[in-house]
Amino acid sequence: MSGDDRFVIIGGGPAGIAAAISAIRAGFPAGRITLLEKGERHDPSRTSGFGGAGANSDGKLVLESAIGGELETWVGERISGLLEDVLELYLDFLDPAERPQYEAMRGRFSDPEAGERIQRACIRAGLEYIPADIIPLGTTACHGVVDAWHDFLVERGAEVLLETRVTGFASADDGWTVVGEDGRELQARWLLAAPGRSGHGFLVGALEENGIAAVNGPIDVGVRVETDAQLTRALTDATWEFKLRGLIDGEHVRTFCVCPEGSVLVERYDEDLLAVNGQTLPERPTGRTNFAVLHTIHLDDPCDNPAQFAQAYIRTANILGARNAIVQTWPKFADRRRSRDDDLRDSFTAPTLASALPGDIRLALNAKSCRVIEAFMRALDSPGLLEGLCSHRTLLYAPEAKFYTVRPARLSEQLESDRPELFFAGDGSGITRGLVQASASGIVVGREVARRAQ
Numbered sequence: 001m002s003g004d005d006r007f008v009i010i011g012g013g014p015a016g017i018a019a020a021i022s023a024i025r026a027g028f029p030a031g032r033i034t035l036l037e038k039g040e041r042h043d044p045s046r047t048s049g050f051g052g053a054g055a056n057s058d059g060k061l062v063l064e065s066a067i068g069g070e071l072e073t074w075v076g077e078r079i080s081g082l083l084e085d086v087l088e089l090y091l092d093f094l095d096p097a098e099r100p101q102y103e104a105m106r107g108r109f110s111d112p113e114a115g116e117r118i119q120r121a122c123i124r125a126g127l128e129y130i131p132a133d134i135i136p137l138g139t140t141a142c143h144g145v146v147d148a149w150h151d152f153l154v155e156r157g158a159e160v161l162l163e164t165r166v167t168g169f170a171s172a173d174d175g176w177t178v179v180g181e182d183g184r185e186l187q188a189r190w191l192l193a194a195p196g197r198s199g200h201g202f203l204v205g206a207l208e209e210n211g212i213a214a215v216n217g218p219i220d221v222g223v224r225v226e227t228d229a230q231l232t233r234a235l236t237d238a239t240w241e242f243k244l245r246g247l248i249d250g251e252h253v254r255t256f257c258v259c260p261e262g263s264v265l266v267e268r269y270d271e272d273l274l275a276v277n278g279q280t281l282p283e284r285p286t287g288r289t290n291f292a293v294l295h296t297i298h299l300d301d302p303c304d305n306p307a308q309f310a311q312a313y314i315r316t317a318n319i320l321g322a323r324n325a326i327v328q329t330w331p332k333f334a335d336r337r338r339s340r341d342d343d344l345r346d347s348f349t350a351p352t353l354a355s356a357l358p359g360d361i362r363l364a365l366n367a368k369s370c371r372v373i374e375a376f377m378r379a380l381d382s383p384g385l386l387e388g389l390c391s392h393r394t395l396l397y398a399p400e401a402k403f404y405t406v407r408p409a410r411l412s413e414q415l416e417s418d419r420p421e422l423f424f425a426g427d428g429s430g431i432t433r434g435l436v437q438a439s440a441s442g443i444v445v446g447r448e449v450a451r452r453a454q
Contacts, residue, residue, distance in 0.1 A: 005032060005175075005189040005190075005453065006032050006033070006034060006186070006187065006188050006189055006190075007020075007023060007028060007032060007033045007034070007188065007189070007190045007191075007192070007449050007453075008033075008034045008035075008036070008176070008178050008186055008188035008190070008191050008192070009033070009034070009035045009036065009191075009192045009194065010036050010166050010169070010178065010191070010192065010193045010194060010195055010199075011035075011036070011037065011052070011192075011193070011194035011195045011196050011199060011426065011428065012035055012036070012037030012039070012049070012050045012051070012052065012160070012162070013051065013052020013053065013054070013055070013194060013196045013426055013427075013428070013438065014051070014052050014054055014055050014426065014435055014438045014439040014442065015052075015192075015194035015196075015425040015426030015427075015428075015429075015432070015438045015439065015441050015442035015445075016035055016037075016052075016192065016194040016425070016426070016442060017035070017050075017051070017052075017055075017146075017149050017153075017439075017442065018086070018089060018438075018439040018440070018441075018442030018443050018446065019192050019194065019425060019442035019443070019445045019446035019449070020033050020035050020153055020158055020442075020446060021089065021149065021152060021153065021446065022089075022442065022443045022445075022446030022447050022450070023446035023447070023449050023450045024153075024156060024158070024446075024450075026446065026447050026450035026451070027450050027453075027454060028446075028449060028450040028453055029157075030153070030156035030157040030158045031157040031158070031159075033153075033158040033159065034158075034159040034161065034186060034188075035153065035158060035159065035160050035161065036161050036164045036166055036178070036180070036186075037049065037050055037160070037161065037162050037163075037164065038163065038164065038165040038166070038199075039162065039163070040162055040163055041150065041162055043056070044268075045198075045267060045268040045269070045270075046265070046266075046267035046268070046277065047196070047197065047198040047267050047268060047269050048196070048198055049162075050146065050149075050150055050160070050162060051143075051146035051149070052196050052426075052438075053196060053197060053198070053267065053277075053427075054427075054434065054435035054438060055142055055145070055146050055435060056142075056143070056146065057139065057142075057257075057265075057267075057277055057278070057279050058136070058138065058139055058142070058257065058259055058262070058278060058279045058280055059136070059137035059138060059139060059141065059142025059143075059145070059435070060134055060135070060136050060137065060240070060241055060257070060435065061086070061087060061090060061134065061135040061136075061137060061435065061436055062132050062133075062134050062241065062243075062434060062435070062436050063083045063084075063086075063087060063132065063133040063134070063135070063436065064083075064130070064131070064132035064133065064243075065079045065080070065083065065437075066130055066132075067130060067132055067243055067434065068432060068433050068434025068435070068436055068437040068438075069427075069431060069432030069433040069434060069437040069438075070431070070432075071431060071432055071437045071440055071441055074411055074412070074413050074415060074431070075413060075440075075444060076413065078444075079440070082440040082443060082444065083436060083440060085440070085443055086436050086439045086440050086443065087135070089439060089443070090137065090142075090145050090439075091103065093144075093145045093148035093149055093152070094137075094141065094144065094145060094148075095144060098141060098144075102135055102137065102141070105134075105135045105136070106133065106135065107133060109132075109133065109134045109136075109238070109239050109240040109241075110131055110132065110133040110134070110239075111238060114238035114239070115129070115131040115238075115239075117238075117384065118235065118238065118239070118242070118384065118385070119131075120384070121382060121383065121384025121385050122244065122385065124382065124383070124384070125379045125380070125382035125385060126246070126379055127244050127245065127246050127376075127379055127380070127385075128244070128245040128246070128247075129242070129243065129244055129245075130243040130244075130245065131239075131243075132239075132241070132243055134239070134240050134241050136240050136241070136280065138280050138281065138282045139279045139280060139281050140281055140282070140283065164180055164181075164182075165180065165181040166178055166179065166180055166181070166195075166202065167179050167180065167181050167202070168202075168205065168206050168209055169188075169191060169193070169206055169210070170209070170210060171210070171419065171422075172187065174189065175187060175188050175189040175190070175191070175421060176188045176189075176191040176421065176422060178191065188421075189421060190421045190423070190449045190452070190453075191421060191422050191423065192423045192424070192425060192442075192445050192449075193206065193422070193423070193424050193425075193429060194424070194425040194426040194428060194429060194438075194441075194442065195426075195428040195429070196426060196427060196428040197269075197402065197403060197427050197428050198269050198270075198428070199428045200307045200403060200406075200428065203406065203428060203429065204305070204307075204406055207406060207408065210419065212408055212409075212417060212418070212419065213408065213409040213410065213418075214406040214407060214408055214409055215406065215407060215408075215409050215430075216299065216300070216303075216304070216305075216306050216406055217306070217403075217406060217407055217430035218296050218297060218298050218306070219296075219297050219299070219306045219307060219309060219310040219401065219402070219403045220256070220294035220295065220296050220297070220310075220401060220402040220403070221294065221295055221297065221309075221310055221313050221365065221366070221369055221399075221400070221401045222253075222292055222293045222294040222295050222365075222369065222373055222400050222401070223292070223293055223361060223365070223373060223396040223397060223398050223400050224264055224276045224277070224278060224290055224291070224292050224293075224396070224397040224398075224400045225290060225291055225292070225293055225377070225389075225394060225395070225396055225397075226264055226288055226289070226290040226349060226351065226352065226394070226395045226396075226397065227288065227289060227290075227349060227386075227389060227393050227394040227395070228287070228288065228289075228348070228349055228393045229260060229261055229285075229286070229287050229288055229289045230287075231289070231386060231387075231388050231389065231393060232258075232260065232289040232386060233260075234384075235385065235386065236258065236260040236289060240258070240260065241257070241258040241291075242255060242258055242291075243255065244380065244385070246372075246375075246376045246379055248371075248372045248375045248376055249371075249372070249375075251295060251296075251368065251372045252295070252296040253293065253294065253295045253296070253372050253373060253376045254293075254294055254296070255291050255292065255293060255294075255380075256291065256292040256293075256294050256402075257277070257278055257291060257292050258278075258289065258290075258291040259278035259279060259280045259289065259290045259291065260280060260289050261280060261282070261285035261286055261287065261288070261289065262278050262279055262280035262281070262286060262288065262289065262290055262352075263278065263279060263280075263281070263286050263288065263290070263352035263353070264276055264277075264278055264290050264325075264351070264352050264353040264356070264397055265277055265278065265279055265353065266325055266353070266355065269314075272315070272318070273311065273314050273315065273318065274314070274318055274323065274324075274325065275314055275325075275399050275400060275401055276325045276353065276356075276397045276398070276399065276400050277400075278290040278291065278292070286352055288349065288352055290352070290397075292400050293373050293376060293377060293400075294400065294402065295368075295369040295372045295373060297309070297369075306403065307403040310401045310402075310403040311401075311403070313364055313365060313366070313399055313401055314399045314401055316363070316364040316399075317361070317364035317365075317398045317399035318399070320359050320360070320363055320364055321356070321357050321359055322357065324355050324356060324357045325353060325355065325356040325357070325397050325398065325399075326356065326357060326358075326359035326360075326361055326364070326397065326398045326399075327339065327344065327351050327353065327356035327357065327358055327359070327395055327396070327397050328358065328359060328360065328361050328395070328396045328397075328398075329343050329344065329346075329347050329392065329394070329395060329396075330377075330389075330390055330391060330392070330393075330394040330395070330396060331343075331391075331392060332360075333361060333362070333374070333396050334374065334390065336362060337360070338358070338359055338360030338363075339358040339359065339360070340358050341358055343358060344358055344395075346392070347392055347393075347395065348391075348392045348393045349392075349393050349394065349395055351395055351397075353397065356397055361396055361398040364398060364399065365398060365399075377389060377390055378390055402433070406430055407424065407429050407430025407431055408424055408429075411424065411431070414444060414445070414448040415431065415441060415444055415445050415448075416448070423445045423448070423449075425438070425441035425442050425444070425445050426438040426441055426442065429441075
């Protein structure tokens with residue numbers, strides 16, 4: 001490796017950070033790593049900034065290969081070991097005094113007896129339960145991990161450039177040239193593109209400019225549900241994050257990002273796009289549980305940009321809410337009538353997102369998704385599951401959407417594209433759909449770059 005050989009990483013989310021740390025731990029010189037992140041160290045958007053969307057929200061570690069993406073498609077049997085490596089990546093950077101309490105959670109939320117009970121209830125309701133070993137770090141602890149990651153990289157000499165937006169990259173002699181918004185150019189021997197979900201536009205443009213064949217990923221559109229924590233406790237005590245799936249008239253729908261005793265919050269993709277998410281602060285229980293209900297949509301010809309479809313939903317909801325999130329009571333959603341202030345006052349559950357305005361989610365969300373989500377929620381309201389969910393105790397927030405952008409059509413088992421030394425990782429590259437698998441994809445790339453550099 002010559003003195004000019006650099007490993008440049010676009011994106012400071014869990015994939016990019018994991019790649020940098022893993023490369024250093026595998027012997028790659030930290031001083032030859034540059035990590036570029038468009039957001040701030042603690043970015044108020046929650047979709048950008050050091051740590052990315054996943055690590056800056058609820059910080060749940062879901063140690064199950066069937067949840068959070070299709071990384072196993074490329075890495076095969078290595079997936080089990082990679083999930084263990086991800087766990088260590090997070091636990092190693094906890095406050096040492098806190099680590100034992102999280103280590104003790106291993107297996108706590110994957111009890112076979114509880115899983116069988118939930119699965120039987122799902123069978124009766126026409127749903128599927130996906131058991132998973134989960135370690136819920138919570139927002140506060142995960143923020144501490146992210147800060148420790150940053151300190152690790154900086155103290156070892158890696159170049160971490162925040163508030164630095166990349167506009168493109170192109171092949172160059174023996175590597176790649178990365179261009180910043182300010183016109184600055186960086187030369188990279190190895191390049192990792194891990195721009196996160198908010199980097200959709202950038203990635204689409206970069207793939208087109210470099211003539212790299214791409215395939216569209218799915219999009220998830222739906223709502224965030226908030227209800228009384230007592231109503232969900234039978235499931236959250238057993239599983240913390242209940243992973244339930246439905247197939248409604250051939251359409252896939254699922255629960256996602258369950259936040260027991262949590263609150264609903266706003267995340268921003270840019271100045272014009274805001275969506276809702278959730279978090280749990282263990283030190284501040286709310287008496288509420290919130291979770292997403294997402295309808296997965298695969299769009300093909302003639303649609304060449306599925307993410308724009310999801311963005312249209314977000315934009316419409318933002319218009320209806322006057323740039324605020326929309327909240328609607330379940331009875332009004334089911335009756336196809338908008339909620340007003342007096343409906344919220346009459347609800348048995350007060351919104352934890354105080355800025356949300358009452359409205360009509362059906363005006364923003366497409367009719368098929370509304371029908372699928374309504375049927376799914378009625379199935380959730382079954383004995384042994386979330387009985388009582390479809391009631392005055394439940395609120396729906398919009399917009400909730402996840403879009404996983406495009407991904408290169410061809411990737412190797414090391415996540416290298418058909419262009420030498422150009423790698424892709426994380427949710428923004430369409431490879432993963434969650435915190436753990438995004439981190440795992442970064443580990444794959446970081447170790448491979450370190451191996452090639454030796």
